[in-house]
Amino acid sequence: MTVDPLIELRGVNKHYGTLHVLQGIDLTVGRGEVVVVIGPSGSGKSTLCRAMNRLESIESGEIRIDGRPLPEEGKDLARLRAEVGMVFQSFNLFAHKTVLANVSLAQIKVRGRKREEADRRSRELLDRVGLAAHAEKYPAQLSGGQQQRVAIARALAMDPKALLFDEPTSALDPEMINEVLDVMRQLARDGMTMVVVTHEMGFARSAAHRVVFMADGRILEDRAPEEFFTAPRSERAKDFLSKILSH
Amino acid sequence: MDVLTENFSLYGEGFLGTLELTLYASALALVLGFVMAAFRVAPVGSFRVFGTVWVTILRNTPLTLLFFAVMLGLPRFGLVLPFELFAVLALGCYTSAFICEALRSGINTVPVGQGEAARSLGMSFTQSLGAVVLPQAFRSVIPPIGSTLIALAKNSAIAGAFSVTELLGTYKTLSELGYNIIWTFVWIAVGYLIITLSISAVFNVMEKRWGVAR
DSSP states (O other): OOOOEEEEEEEEEEEETTEEEEEEEEEEEETTOEEEEEOOTTSSHHHHHHHTTTSSOOSEEEEEETTEEOOSSHHHHHHHHHHEEEEOTTOOOOTTSOHHHHHHHHHHHTSOOOHHHHHHHHHHHHHHTTOGGGTTSOGGGSOHHHHHHHHHHHHHTTOOSEEEEESTTTTSOHHHHHHHHHHHHHHHHTTOEEEEEOSOHHHHHHHOSEEEEEETTEEEEEEOHHHHHHSOOSHHHHHHHHHHHOO | OHHHHHTHHHHHHHHHHHHHHHHHHHHHHHHHHHHHHHHHTOSSHHHHHHHHHHHHHHHHSOHHHHHHIIIIIHHHTTOOOOHHHHHHHHHHHHHHHHHHHHHHHHHHHSOHHHHHHHHHTTOOHHHHIIIIIHHHHHHHHHHHHHHHHHHHHHHGGGGGGGTOOOTTTHHHHHHHTTOOHHHHHHHHHHHHHHHHHHHHHHHHHHHHHHSOOO
């Protein structure tokens, strides 16, 4: 498949003190592609995800978004971040604002939309994630699954080119995981470019175009999900899969 | 009681002097404290250094010394202003260091994820600070800022030693006129109480309205 690269990482390195958390990472995510990153905790997958919109700085290597190198800071970086949405493990909805205001805020501040226009768009998106009825509530009044769906709507409101998900269901009660995954599956079907760090193997199998397996700061496998899950090549991946798929 | 009724205009002038010093210096302290707090959490290193130096110098200098520095020092550099203005400058700058630190501790109570979420949506540092972090920090800094402004009201008494008309300074005139020193001070204390209790009341209302709900 010829890919039109949207996110490109070349030789990316990062240390936390003496821990070499990203070791020469090369990764390309094509437009419209869904890439699921899995691996044991501490393998660097969250750091990798956060590096893609520079919530984590990197020490060497290059990250390009849509052909342009990721700026170091300032206005250029802000502009680029608006193009790449991020969904966090802990939702991070703005606690002092209503659900509607959460989704509208950056549209107004960053995209310069009028409040009415932004609110209209926000209601559309809230409807799409099934939360139109909760627009006037505060985040603390919603369940975890609902908060995460609002967070997805908030990221979508910027009309991003790609969405990054950093363990979006890891902080959720089991019964709420599916309502979030369903929204993500729908996004994937709609052709959104997604990088998803997760432990949800079912999602990886059903929605991913590629599975990237990371361990100890390296990418060990980067393959189609069926191949990866049925015939992992590396010992590390075999070991990891045997532990999580056995129960 | 006589001392108050017979010298009402003197007390009144002193009270107004203290009130003005408190109001203007508070305004200056809040603005400067806000700016310095923003500097101290800014992504630009030189801003952070400036904010830190500002707080370190002003918070660790005795206020009286600061008054001397402003009143005697600034005119040497050709800056001659009315003493009232010098007093507002000294008080305002001094208190801004404490306001800055109170605000910064409030900023630190806001989870890191709030700022990260704002930045991940493309908001600039000023936007995420102004629209996301500070409104949440504000709730937890209402009580300490109230205390700081009460301290400012009382610290304004130092200005009296530099021939600025304010409440405490009235005792000199009154004791020269031979009034009972105890009653003179009682009425001065009442004057300060009116100001400080008003500040408390304002901040209590603010806390009820905007404070962190528990």
